Amino acid sequence: MEMETEREGPGEQYQADRLSNLPDAILHHILSFLEDTRAAAQTSVLSRRFRFLWTSLPDLCFDTKPFSCPYTFFCFVTSSLAARDRSCRLGRLRFYIRRRFGHRNDVTESVYDSRDIALRYAGTKGLYHLVLHNFPDQSHSLSAALLDLDLEHWPTLKTLELAGNRLPPSPPPSFAGITTLHLEDCVVGQVFDALEMFPNLAHLCLINLTVYGYDADKDCEDYADGVRVISGSKLLSLRMETDLRQCPSHSHIEISAPNLTVFRYKAFHMFDSLSVIDLPSLQHAQVYFSHAEDEDPELKADEFFNLLRGLRNAEFLKLNTEFLQALLDGDVLEHHKCSFTGLKSLKLLLVLGLVYLQR
Secondary structure, three states, rough: OOOOOOOOOOOOOOOOOOEEEEEOHHHHHHHHHOHHHHHHHHHHHHHHHHOOOHHHEEEEEEEEEOOHHHHHHHHHHHHHHHHHOOOOOOOEEEEOOOOEEEEEEEOOOOHHHHHHHHHEEEEEOOOOOOEEOOOOOOOOOOOHHHHHHOOHHHHOOOOEEEEEOOOOOOOOOOOOOOOEEEOOOOOOOOOHHHHOOOOOOEEEEEOEEEEOOOOOOHHHHHHHOOOEEOOOOOOOOOEEEEEEOOOOOOOOEEEEEEEEOOOEEEEOOOEEEEEEEEEEOOEEEEEEEEEOOOOOHHHHHHHHHHHHOOOOOOOOEEEEHHHHHHHHOOOOHHHOOOOOOOOEEEEEEOOEEEEEOOO
């Protein structure tokens, strides 16, 4: 048949390479699924087509995990940046410090130096997505390179993800362009206000933040536990996860966001004081609560009910059974009413499964 490809003779070495014939943009997308930039660089041995392809990737990912020596990692980062095609923009930079080195079992300064070099490079290449992850139990001050650079001159930076970083007590230069912020296992001051530092946030995620100077073994009266307000007319989605062993027990959080459509809250151990004041645009809400065996959730039943009442505009609601059981045990549902006029779906999350209750 004419449609069949004619096979090469036994002495011919040529074989059609459809992968190499793909445009750069598609090949870059394929390489982005590799573990990190080190793996992408190793594809240079595949063929001439791939020899320099990795030097124009719009996504760089540096990870200490596969390196046994900090200086080797430093050399790889600096040589990778030096080898890049200077005419190409850099859309996303991810930097993971996931291991320690040496007999002191610490992260050496050369690793942080390589991170600062990568940040300075990225600041000139149209970066829009930045990820900085430190070793989980070694909180490090937010990179000086990030704070020294005037981010107002990074108009393209839209997404910032930080993990294991210590944020400075005084606000850094304006992060006005950032619309998505993810903070996980970070250390923040008691006056930390994400929406003041990032005034145009549309998506905010706060997971297990530790407050400056808080010691769980001391009396909570030793700390200035003010009211923290999360409010912003541009905020569309909010995700919060907290472990109260890391936060002052008398702290109070109020949420008021008129355009918020998605709210997810997960609390481990005793539920902290959280009030939802004004969420008229809320569509999707999820609340997950768990407590230790020696904690009595009935003591927090009234606060649970106030939170539930604040979610009354939700169209799709998910609650776990421990949260609902605390409301029932506290008898608050018998004395107070909470109407969900626009509710379309209610889901109860079980430990071993999921029960759907459809309205």
